[in-house]
Amino acid sequence: MLSRDKSYRTISITLLADGLLFILILAISLISKSEAVFSEALYQLSDLASGGLLLYAIWSSMRPADELHHFGYGLERFFWSFVSGVFVFSVNGAVVVLSGVFDFFNGHSVTNIGLSITVLGVTIAVSTASLLYIIYRKRRFYDNRPDALQKYHQGVRTVLLQDVMSIASSFVAVGALALVSYTGYNYFDSLAAVINGILLLVTGIALSAESRGLLIGRGLDKTQMLKVTTDLQTLPDVNRIREIKSIYLGPESLLIVIRINFRDGLTTDQLERAIDKVQLELVKRMPEFKHVIVEPES
Numbered sequence: 001m002l003s004r005d006k007s008y009r010t011i012s013i014t015l016l017a018d019g020l021l022f023i024l025i026l027a028i029s030l031i032s033k034s035e036a037v038f039s040e041a042l043y044q045l046s047d048l049a050s051g052g053l054l055l056y057a058i059w060s061s062m063r064p065a066d067e068l069h070h071f072g073y074g075l076e077r078f079f080w081s082f083v084s085g086v087f088v089f090s091v092n093g094a095v096v097v098l099s100g101v102f103d104f105f106n107g108h109s110v111t112n113i114g115l116s117i118t119v120l121g122v123t124i125a126v127s128t129a130s131l132l133y134i135i136y137r138k139r140r141f142y143d144n145r146p147d148a149l150q151k152y153h154q155g156v157r158t159v160l161l162q163d164v165m166s167i168a169s170s171f172v173a174v175g176a177l178a179l180v181s182y183t184g185y186n187y188f189d190s191l192a193a194v195i196n197g198i199l200l201l202v203t204g205i206a207l208s209a210e211s212r213g214l215l216i217g218r219g220l221d222k223t224q225m226l227k228v229t230t231d232l233q234t235l236p237d238v239n240r241i242r243e244i245k246s247i248y249l250g251p252e253s254l255l256i257v258i259r260i261n262f263r264d265g266l267t268t269d270q271l272e273r274a275i276d277k278v279q280l281e282l283v284k285r286m287p288e289f290k291h292v293i294v295e296p297e298s
Contacts, residue, residue, distance in 0.1 A: 011058075014130050014159050015051035018044050021123055028119045032112040035103050035193035036173035039096040040123065043169050043200060046092045047162045050084040050207075054158060057081065061250055071291065074250015078214040081158060085207030093200030100193030110189050113181045117174055124170045131163040158207060165203045169196040219246035220256070231285060232258070237274035239263045242297060255291040256282065262296055271296060 022044035029038040057080035065072040110116075176192030179185070220228070229241045242259040249255055262274055279292045 011051050011054050011159055013133065014163070015048065015055070017126055017130055018047040018051060021126060022048055025119060025123060028112070028116055032110055032116045033108060034110045034113075034116050034173075034177065034189050035100050035108070036176045036189045036196065037116050037120065039100065039193040039196035039200075040120065040166075040169055040173050042092045042096050043166055043196065044123075046089050046200060046203075047166065049088045050158065050162065053080045053084045053088070071249045071255065072253065074248075074253045075215065077251050078211045078248075082208050082211035082215060084158070085204045085209075085211060089200050089204030089207065093197045093202075093204060096197030096200060097194050098197075100190045100197060104187055104190035104194070108186060108190070110177070110180050110186050113177050117177050120170050120174045120177075124167055124174075127163050127166045127170065131160070131167065134160050134163065161203060161206065165199050169199050172196055172199075214248050217247050219248065220244070220254075228256075228258075228282070232260070232278060232281065235274070235277055235281060237262050237266065237270070238278070249290065252288050253290045254286075254288050255293075256289055257293045257295065259295040259297060 022041060025037060025044055026041040028034075029041050054077075057077045060080075061073050061076040063069075063073045172192050172195050176188045179188040225244045225246075228244060232238055232241055238260055240261040242261055244256065244258050246254055246256040258278065260278065262271060266274060275294045275296060278294050282289045282292050
């Protein structure tokens with residue numbers, strides 16, 4: 001079941017890379033006593049925890065509908081993405097910022113700068129390779145999908161954002177260590193940790209903000225609803241689209257309710273066939289319309 005979800009493979013590969021990087025960077029941070037390197041280790045830990053939550057969310061969201069969850073468990077994806085943003089990235093970000101501020105005022109010494117920069121260089125290379133792979137997967141499987149769905153396929157979007165921010169934080173750490181080596185002032189290392197902590201917080205806020213909107217009932221925007229209206233009004237029995245309401249039930253599932261004024265004079269059988277045509281047309285154009293409800297009016 002999981003193998004059919006294309007984001008599962010992408011997240012799994014990224015998760016493996018994050019795990020190896022976390023172990024390597026944590027070891028170097030303990031050796032060098034660098035706050036900047038330690039902040040990058042916590043960033044990789046955040047990626048690791050977030051990836052684990054996303055994999056669980058994929059598995060959980062694929063459970064079939066039951067007597068209590070009539071539309072299935074698709075919203076699990078949005079919930080765990082929200083949890084990841086709030087508790088994983090934000091908490092780790094706060095820890096890094098506080099640790100950096102503490103060492104900034106209390107002082108510390110950084111050793112093995114060359115080794116630390118080398119490891120951070122490896123991190124940048126691995127994260128860049130992961131980013132390019134995700135972009136490839138995104139273009140291959142998601143960019144040709146309807147706009148309504150591709151921008152809310154959060155598994156891929158989350159990992160993409162994580163890799164971009166990981167590369168940015170690694171460059172910050174490399175720059176700080178280079179300044180420490182050149183000037184001999186260790187507070188550049190602490191300052192880099194504070195900056196990376198803020199990047200973690202920004203990542204957490206961005207992830208949780210989008211998930212919040214989806215959890216509280218976001219639907220199609222005006223442009224998407226206009227396209228649905230335009231498409232349906234080309235059908236011969238449709239006179240006018242009165243109202244459209246929709247809600248995301250998961251990254252690949254939408255519920256849409258349409259109130260339609262059909263042409264006058266239709267018999268009961270003709271009206272039923274007209275409703276069937278509307279439903280088939282919507283599913284044909286966007287297979288993610290899993291639940292289509294048509295409310296006819298005279």
